[in-house]
Amino acid sequence: MPVEMQSTLEPRKTPVQARSTVTVEAIAEAAIQVLLSHGVERLTTTRVAERAGVSVGTLYQYYPNKQALLFAVLEAHLDKVTALLSRACEESHGLPIKAMVKHVIEAFVDAKMERTDVSMALYKIAAELGGVKVVRSVGERSHRTIEQMLMTVPGVQFEDVKFTARMMMATMAGTTRNVLEAGATPALVKGLRKHLVLLCQSYLQSCNAHAV
Amino acid sequence: MPVEMQSTLEPRKTPVQARSTVTVEAIAEAAIQVLLSHGVERLTTTRVAERAGVSVGTLYQYYPNKQALLFAVLEAHLDKVTALLSRACEESHGLPIKAMVKHVIEAFVDAKMERTDVSMALYKIAAELGGVKVVRSVGERSHRTIEQMLMTVPGVQFEDVKFTARMMMATMAGTTRNVLEAGATPALVKGLRKHLVLLCQSYLQSCNAHAV
DNA sequence: TCCAAACCTGAAGCTTCCTTCATAAACCTG
DNA sequence: CAGGTTTATGAAGGAAGCTTCAGGTTTGGA
Known part of the structure; x- marks a missing residue:
């Protein structure tokens, strides 16, 4: 159960x-810092408060409990990335597939890499109790967005848009995560930006039911 | 720090x-079960022992502490998957690229899906203290294996084998994880098996420096 | 200036958990 | 079956963390 x-x-x-x-912002930021320096297991409300330069009591004035604090931080980040992704999708409506993919992928990678520390810290929260649920619900929104985008590509008809969109998202998220956890050096990030575009472009091409 | x-x-x-x-096996298995039913945060040594049908003292007779228990479980699983992957790589030495990819990918997906419960439970451990380190070190072994395999493909010359191998691995791991966390229904697994092959095939094709 | 609302403090209660150890049971060999 | 070895038990010590609350400080408007 x-x-x-x-x-x-x-x-x-x-x-x-x-x-x-x-204060509230300082607490959220402190949570991220503590997460990075001590790990989830050693993230305590007292430590977060201390790092934020306030007392524990203050923390509990705005967050009902530890979990709520972590979730708030996670959600804020996911919302931000999702928003940027959506915008990129809208902007590329009607573009030919290659350009579309390039635009969207690069927007995503850039969004994730803007604060590598935050992105990395949040993988830890996401693994926690119920964190998967939050990720999943945000993920579904993005999924629909991408799916709709794929349906607007001129002259392309996918066999199974739903699943294709899922694969694309999972690939984006997975490879980005890999690079983040490998340290996200500039060289790696640059490689990711280029190869991920290539990867998705060739995949979508070969999923196209209409001939080549 | x-x-x-x-x-x-x-x-x-x-x-x-x-x-x-x-007893030792029962404890390891119980750890997985507790992880799934209660989450990392509520996994306690007492609970694990109880679930295994032994007393806490017994647990501590074989595992020096809680972390060691979790790591042991994680490592056993990773080793198993890595071994299966390596074998698939060896078996496909010299095959044309499409066949090679198909063979390796399917071996990986099958290995991960053999015990979906275990795979899922371990994502939680991996996020813990130092878990990333374990994953990374095992990942590096696989990375080299795949890299070497890619270099043996007849008539194909990759521009950047190292990075290509990384992308391939990250994609495999990322998409598989996504499906697992979405519930790993038979339909999803089937789709993953098919699309992941397609995805990697088309990617590797387009990375090939020797024309099409 | 004055006061109510907003904000902050941090010691302490309470719970939970990790780990140990003295004791007992089960096993195996000769 | 006797003696030594291996295995199992579980209450209790001790550490750590979450959360509260009674009381103090700051702010902003009347």
Whole structure:
């Protein structure tokens, strides 16, 4: 039987004054830093608060519990990446397939690489209790977006758009993750940007039911 | 500063009699079950022992600490998958590229899907303290294996074998993971098997420096 | 200036968990 | 079956973490 979620994940109180807004952001940022320097297992609310320069009590004023804090951080990042991906999809509506793929892939890689530290830290949260659920729900939105985009390609008819979109997403996410976990050196990132485009272009080409 | 490993991860005692061999295996299996039903965060040594039908003390007789237990389980699985992958690579030495890819990919997918529960449970461990390290070191072995295999393809010359091998591996791992986390239904697995082959075939083809 | 609301503090309660060890049972060999 | 070895037990020590709350400080408007 899967574990049940914490009862409340909603923020306990929303910032009103400017200082508390700063505090809330500092806490979220601190969570990422602690995640990176100590690992999930040793991420404690006290340590996060300390790193953020506030007391534990303050943390609990805005996040009902530890899990809610982690989820909030995860969700913020996923939302951001998803938004950038969606925008790239819209922008490439009607483009020929090769250009479309290039545009979307590069947008994705850039979004993920903008803050490599955050991306890496979040893989750890995602593996936690229920984290998979969050990832999956955001993933589904992106999935639909890509699927729709693929359907607008002029002169191309895919055999199974749904699955093709899934493979493309999984490939993007998987290879990017691999590079991130290998250290995300500039050389690697550059290689990823180029090869991932090539990879998806050739895949989509060969999935096209219409002749070559 | 990254977290340091536990001092000892080596087994404290190796089974001599038959009953203890059974016990050790039961404990490892129980760890997987608990991981799946309760999540990493709620995996406790007591719970694992209970599930295995032994007392905590027994667990500590063979595993020096909790982390060692988790690592042992992770490593066993990775070794198994790696071995199967290597074998597939050797078997396809000299084959034309399309056949080679098909053989290797299918071996990998089958290895991962043989026990979907284990594969899924281990993603959680891998995210833990140092787990990334274990995965990376095993991954490097596979990387070299695949790289060498790619170099034996008759009539094909890759521009950057090293990176190409990396992309291929990351894609295999990434898409397989995606399907696993989506529930690994027979339909999905079937689709993965087919599309992943197609994906890698077309990618490798387009990486080939020798014309089409 | 004054006050209510917003914000912050951090010691302490409570729970959970890891790990040990003294003791007991099971096994095996001669 | 006797003695030594291997294996199993589980209560309890001790450490660590999550969360609360009673009381203090700061802010911003009237």
